[in-house]
């Protein structure tokens with residue numbers, strides 16, 4: 001591909017110093033017809049959000065905080081597959097930078113058992129469905145306070161190096177675009193195979209929303225199969241948060 005063609009395919013990146021949440025800003029741009037794949041990055045968020053209504057906090061400049069605006073070419077029922085797809089792209093990107101990244105179902109990215117990155121998918125339905133794929137990656141943190149100390153890590157703590165945010169962003173956006181295209185054009189199977197190769201959940205005892213058992217497999221629809229000794233249950237990766245409600 002020529003350099004000009006590469007540039008034409010490269011996603012638009014909107015880099016802000018401070019924003020409430022890159023998710024909210026991505027939806028704002030989406031409503032203003034920003035192109036599919038637009039990435040919103042911030043040095044700091046004043047109201048960053050995590051899954052299940054939790055806050056996502058990071059000291060200014062310590063993390064990669066990005067939301068990708070997706071105009072999905074998938075039926076609404078399949079949108080949650082985008083979060084497994086994002087986890088694959090992110091784990092690969094971090095592994096390429098020397099971080100021993102693994103995926104914990106459905107889409108946390110861990111290194112040596114500690115969380116290094118989180119993924120939040122939110123949707124808004126209006127005349128068209130918009131999805132914001134939000135990713136927070138701990139990069140430069142030298143340590144964590146309180147109960148996070150035992151549960152969180154950063155790329156610096158894992159590699160001893162300060163990874164370049166811009167370079168990591170570009171690498172992630174390229175991988176995300178490739179895996180997303182596979183999902184939309186070929187289907188979930190290639191993503192599933194890669195997710196299985198990168199995961200740290202299958203074969204482990206899990207406890208999810210009151211269900212305890214052995215994680216046996218990820219099925220072709222992205223559900224985790226959990227064997228509680230009596231029945232194999234299908235646990236569906238959480239529905240997308242509806243950003244319109246916030």
Ligand code: BTN
Pocket residue numbers: 020021022023045047048049050051052054056064065066067117118119120134135136
């Ligand atoms: C999780 O709870 O694990 C998901 C965390 C997702 C955080 C990211 S940071 C960039 C984007 N903007 C937000 O407000 N949240 C996501």
